[in-house]
Amino acid sequence: MRPSDYEQFCQADPVFYDDPGARDDAQSLYPPAVAPVPEGWRRSGDSVWVYLHPDGQTLPDQGWKVHVSGTLDEAPEIIDIVLDFCHEQELSVKFLRSRETVLKANSKYAPRGSSGKLLTLYPRDETELHRTLTGLEPLLAGRRGPYILSDLRWRDSLLYVRYGAYRQLYCLDEQGRTVSALRDANGTLVPDLRRPVFAVPEWITVPDFLREQIEARSDAAPEDFPYDIEKALHFSNGGGVYKARDRRTGEVVVLREARPMAGLDHRGTDAVERLHRERDVLRRLSGLDFVPALHEHLVVWEHEYLVEEFIEGEKLERHLFTGRYPLLRAEPDAATLAEYTALALDYGE
Known part of the structure; x- marks a missing residue:
């Protein structure tokens, strides 16, 4: 797993490192998860989803x-509608x-390909x-929700479309891992x-009414964004951090991106609100030689960006733990331990 994947195991319990599915959410279940189902329907569920299916109906293996989508606060009403x-x-x-x-599915390190999906x-x-x-x-006009990155948005609504599997089929990917599967034109998984x-x-042939949305999406790309992305430094569900170059001046900068209503922390605070806090703190600390300079704050399409000074350097964790950490080697000598201890204490001070 990636280091960021471990966060969900830390959040499973306030004291113990545990299986994310083991956390008891019974107190926050939405009413349709426990209310009697309508006549002629059946319900099933797992630790994440509740499934409702009309009796006597057969679904294809795959389709559109x-x-x-929906915000944390509006989720109950959107589900009911x-x-x-x-x-x-x-x-x-x-x-x-x-x-x-819902909070987990939209958290900072939730999978970006599935985040935002409420129903x-x-x-x-x-x-x-x-x-x-x-x-x-x-019916959902006026409601808000995070953008679902893996999907095509239907107009300006909370509705998104993606062609994918309806029924759980599996195959091996190029790395030999078992993954969800589709049948191609020849019936091969x-x-x-x-x-x-x-x-x-x-x-797959795209229906005409969806093709119109694809073309509209392509035409909506911003043409006046003044930065060229040179490298992605970090990704999370809240947005990316990029090394970029200002086309106007040639200066190398850092772009910190924030997606609205996404990347929630345990309080439900989204990435945009945290970006605004960082902006305000950088303005207050402006002029200190150990604080990156804030160049500007941009809103492009629905995302927000801080443009900050790029400072060459090495991550502290990499500096201290990659190659230097003595306990990565068997039986380090006392002098090596003492040297590293002094270095770590010096950084701590």
Whole structure:
């Protein structure tokens, strides 16, 4: 696992390092997770999702899924609206079971490819897909939610679309790992890639009403962003950190990106609010020689950026622990231990 993956095990319990699924969220379950199901429907669930499926209905193995986004505070109302629509239209659906799971799914180090998904709807064909999008759009007008990076956004709504697996099928990827799978045009199982960018399998024909959205998305790319990205320094669900160059001056800078309503901390604070705090602190500390200079604060499309001074250097953790840490070697001598201890104490002071 990546170091960031360990955070979920730390959050599972205030005292113990534990399985993320072991955390008891019974106190924050949403009412539809426990209320009686409508007649003719059945419910199942796991530690994350609640599934509702109309009796006698068979879904295809794969197709165009509709994902519904929503903020932590508005999630209960959005779930109720969408479930009422699904019951009326006899649409299979799943939703995050509790406030706790919504918080986890949108946390800073949650998987970027799936973050933001509050509900998933399973239309059986393209006609039902279009009816779902046009029917739900006005019902959710005025609501807010994080952008789902893996999907195509339907107009300016909380609705997102992605072609993917409906039923759990598996295959091996190029690294030999077992992953979710789709059937290609020949019926062969291939990985159902869930990356933080919208993509369509090459054998799938995009419906005309979705193609219009793809073209509109391409036309909306900002042309006046004055920085060229040279390198990604860090990624999280809250946004990226980039080494960039100012086209106007040629200066190398750091761009700190924040996605609204995403990258939540344990209090529910999103990445944009934390970015504003960092901006305000950098302004207060401006002029100190050990604080990076803040050049500007930009809002581009729906994301916000701080442009900061780029300072050459090495991460302290790498400086202290990569190659220098004596306990990485068997039986270090006393002189090596003493030297490292002095170095660590010096940095601590």
